Amino acid sequence: MKFSENWLRDLVDPAADRAELCHRLTMAGLEVEGVEVLGEGLAGVRVGEIVACEKHPNADKLLVCSVSVGAGEPLQIVCGAPNARLGLKAPVATIGAVLPNGLAIKQAALRGVDSFGMLCSAKELGLDADASGLMELPADAPVGAALADYLALPDASIELKMTPNRPDCLGLRGLAYDVAALFGAPLREVSADAAELRSEAVRSVELAAPADCPRYLGRVVEGVDPTAPSPLWLKERLRRAGLRPISAVVDITAYVMLELGQPMHAFDNDRLDGGIRVRRAAAGEKLALLDGSEVQLDAQFLVIADAARAVALAGIMGGLDSRVTDATTNVFLESAHFAPPAIMGRARKLGMHTDASHRFERGVDPELPRAALERATALLLQIAGGRAGPVVEAVAAGHLPQRGAVVLRRARLARVLGMEVADAEVERILRALGMQVESAAGGWSVTPPSRRFDIEIEEDLIEEVVRVHGYERVPTRSPSGQLRLGLPPEVQVPADRLRAQLVARGYNEAVCYSFVAKDWLQRWSRLDGSVALANPLSADLAVMRTSLLPGLVEALKHNLNRQQERVRLFEIARVFAAGGQGPVETRRIAAVACGRALPEHWGGDKRSIDYFDLKADLETLAGLSSSLASLEFHPAGRPDFHPGRSAEVLMAGRSLGFIGALHPRLLKALDLDQDVYAFELDLDGLAAGRLPAAVELSRFPQVRRDIAVVLPESVSWTQVESVLRRIDPGVLRELVVFDRYSGTGLGSGLKSLAIGLILQDSYRTLTDQDADHFVASALAALERECGGRLRG
Structure with a gap:
């Protein structure tokens, strides 16, 4: 919200300077984001009139102007502005003036002709960004008057950073109430008497969607002078509020919106056919808008229609075909209340943002349309003349918001x-x-x-x-009373420990958006059960993520595209899925990695990362919760993981997630030309541990037996380990795989695992017979459950 300080002080003038006003507004929750001071340093700048104008004798693009400044002889000024002409009134900086940009005005000779001052553009005076020509003043501007006095300067353009809960302050009237309360200053209400009815022209109004538009008012004003210019005071207030003046009718609707907070629209009455009908758009209905674009609508959009077609997008923008032009003499003024849900998100869906939609989607006073219509009518009759017809109002009182006590x-x-x-x-x-x-x-x-x-x-x-x-004024005091301390579960590993472990393993933490594009999840086959946002910030942030991996892989790709060859990223965050009582949140931990297994080094291994490197990183996390022994990896398929290089991760029989290489088809869709390994697990399951318990160390020596077992290729080490650990848990201390062989001598589909069995008893020294008995039991169990045999 941007406004002129002088305009605000016309409504409420507190006994405070600009700095105090801005400070109090900020402290009251209406944050002042910027202040642009206007009109300082204009001493010596006056209203001038060009009374004679001829070409410069030595330059084709320069003019020698004779400029009257009210007193004394006209000043000879050399000017190169394209709009300099006889009879033009424009600001004149006289000799001795110092402009806001620091330019000191002196007598000068331009191409041999003396110049005694300077005709100025609005940019040179610090009043506007327009530097295309001289700042043109109205024909009735008093020649010789100080420009600052004539333009009601100095002033300041103040910009507020409005929060969504204060749409009432998107108009000067609502803001004035807050200023009056803050400073105890009297408030001047903006009002207008009902216009004298001098025309009988009306248009009927029908509310076909009363819940979306419970109030609509319209009035025909005939005989408007299309050539009437907006007065300077109105143009300046619009400029200082950040709006560009266009024409009298359009400027008046914009002025009322800024003053009262009620967006309005003006139609060319002669371009309308029949009565006005407020309805939902038909599927596929098209509408050409004021900005020249054509939009295709659906039933979610609300439109203003006449008997033949839609003529405006309700609460957002008017239609091109019914717009007010320089030839418009009969105007239909619209002032309505649109329910916020009917407007919310509609402009963003079309890729646009308008002043009207910004206000309507937050909420506009439902009692304001009539006052705004009368105010706009009064200004229109005052500036452009015309004959006002009666106000036609359609209202669905049952759908109007009510403010209860x-x-x-x-x-x-x-x-x-x-x-x-x-x-x-x-x-x-x-x-x-x-x-x-x-x-x-x-x-x-x-x-x-x-x-x-x-x-x-x-x-x-x-x-x-x-x-x-x-x-x-609120006192600072320590809280009193007893505070209930919440201690984290002793068996739960804090997320910070998991973070520290991954950082120690060479990973960097990433923070990705919780909202992602719908096509991302489709590409990853993770769209099922997703939660779509009702009012997304953009199409790329339209769905709540069901997985951490799409965002992490995009971050990995971003780094690869910037010459980072070895990337390790992780994230601990929430994912979302649709549930019966609303979205269900689940905490996850995920990591992605690509490139070399080890950092580049003259004596280091140059191989690329593989499944077992990432598996080792995951096992270090499980080790923090003393749950490594219950961690299992079972071959399983997911559409986004490589079928031969991935596994489902289980802990104590419960599925936590997946680990492995991403599917080549997915890598191609993501435009990645190298293998990427990833895991994503349920955080609560991974971090769930058990209380540590002291165990007496055995005083007796260990016994080691090595065996080589031939097994089918389909049998995983997890299965072998599970079988061996069930034989005699009190004796088997450790298992070591120190060799793997497949090929000549074994036969197709077989492999050989060399396994070290480390045995120890807590109460006695194991004998050779004990060790041999354990080995025999192990071989029998492997043959029975895994189809294995001792290698000869």
């Missing part, structure tokens, strides 16, 4: 703020904000005005009181 308890106010606020001060603040206040048992019954959509509960009223009374 909210009870504010005196004791609750004091408890929340930690201080007492005098009753008189509370009532002054609430009434100054336009609320109806009545005494009630233990406090007040407060009815907010129709423009305050954000006042619904008692805490909202407490916020209003404290922000106006002053947050800086």
Whole structure:
């Protein structure tokens, strides 16, 4: 929200300078984002009129102008502006003036002709960005008057960073209420008397979608002068609010929007056919808009239509075919209330953002349309003439938002703020904000005005009181009472320990968006069960992620494209899935890696990372929770993982996730030309451990037996380990695989594993017979359950 300080002070003029005004607004929750001072350094700049103009004798693009400044002889000024002409009134910087850009005006000779001043553009005066020519002043501008006085300068263009809950302050009227409450200053209400009816022209109005548009008002104004220019004061206020003046009719609707906060639209009445109908768009219906674009609509969009076609996109933008032009003499003014859900997200869906949609999707006062229509009519009759017809209103009262009374308890106010606020001060603040206040048992019954959509509960009223009374007045006190300390479970490994472990293994933590593009999840085959956003920021952030991997791999790709050959990234965050009671959140840990297995080094291994490197990283995480022994890896298939180089990860029989190489088809779709390994696991399952328990170390020696077992290729080490550990858990201390062989001498589909069995008893020394008995039991179990045999 950008506005002129002088304009605000016309409505409410607090006894405070600009710095104090901006500070108090910021402290009240209306953050001042920027202040642009206008009109300082204009001493010596006057309104001038070109009374004679001829070509420069020595330069084709220069003119020698004789400029009257009211007193004395006209000044001879050499000018090169393309719009310099006889009779033009423009700002003149006289000798001795210093412009805001630092330029000092002196007598000069240009191509042999003396110049005694300078005709100025708006940019040279620091008033606008337009440097295409001289700043043209109205024909009735008083020659010789100080330009600053004529333009009501100095002034400041103040920009507020508005929060979504304060749409009432998107108009000067709503902002003035807050300023009046902050400073205790009197407020001048903006109003206009009902226009004198001098025409009988009307258009009927029908609400075919009353829930979306519960109130619509229209009025025909005939005989408007299309050549009438907007007055300078109106143009300047629009410019200082960041809007470009266009024509009288359009400027008036923009002015009323800024002043009252009610967006309006003006149609060329002669281009409308029949009555006005507010309805939902038909599927595939097309509409050409004012910006020249053509949009294709669906039933989610609300349109303003006449008897033949849609003529405007309700609450967003008018139609091109019914626009006001330089030939328009009969105008149909629209002023309506559109329900925020009917407008919310519609402009963004079309890739646009307008002042009207910005206000309507946040909420506009439903009682404001008539006042805005009368105000716009009064300005239009004053500036461009015409004959006003009667106001036609269609209203569905049952769909209009109602502001119910909210009870504010005196004791609750004091408890929340930690201080007492005098009753008189509370009532002054609430009434100054336009609320109806009545005494009630233990406090007040407060009815907010129709423009305050954000006042619904008692805490909202407490916020209003404290922000106006002053947050800086709230005392700083230590909390009292007993605090209940929440200790983390002793068996749960903190996420920070997992982070530290991965960082120690060479990984970097990434933070990716929780919202992703729909086609990302489709590419990863992870779209099922996803949650779509009702009001996405953009098409690329339209779905809540169901996996951490798409974002991590995009980050990996981003690094590869910037000459990072060895990339290791991880993320610990939440994923989302649709559930019966709303989205279900699950904490996950994921990592991706590509490139060399080890950092580049003159004596290091230059091989690329493989499945077992990533598996080792994962096992170090499981080791933090003392759950490594229960970690299992079973071959399983997922459409986004390589079928021969991936596995399902289980812990104590529970599935945690997947690990392995990404599928070549997916890598091609992602435009990646090298293998990428990844894992994604349920964080709570991985971090769940067990309480440590002391175990007495055996005083007896270990015994080692090595065996070579021939097994089918389909048998995994996990299966072999599981079989061996079940034989005698009290004796088997450790298993070691120290060799693997397949090929000549074994036969097709077979492999040989050389396994070291480390045996130890806690109560006695094991004998050779004990060791041989264990080996025999192991071979029998492997033959029975895995189809293995001792290698000869």
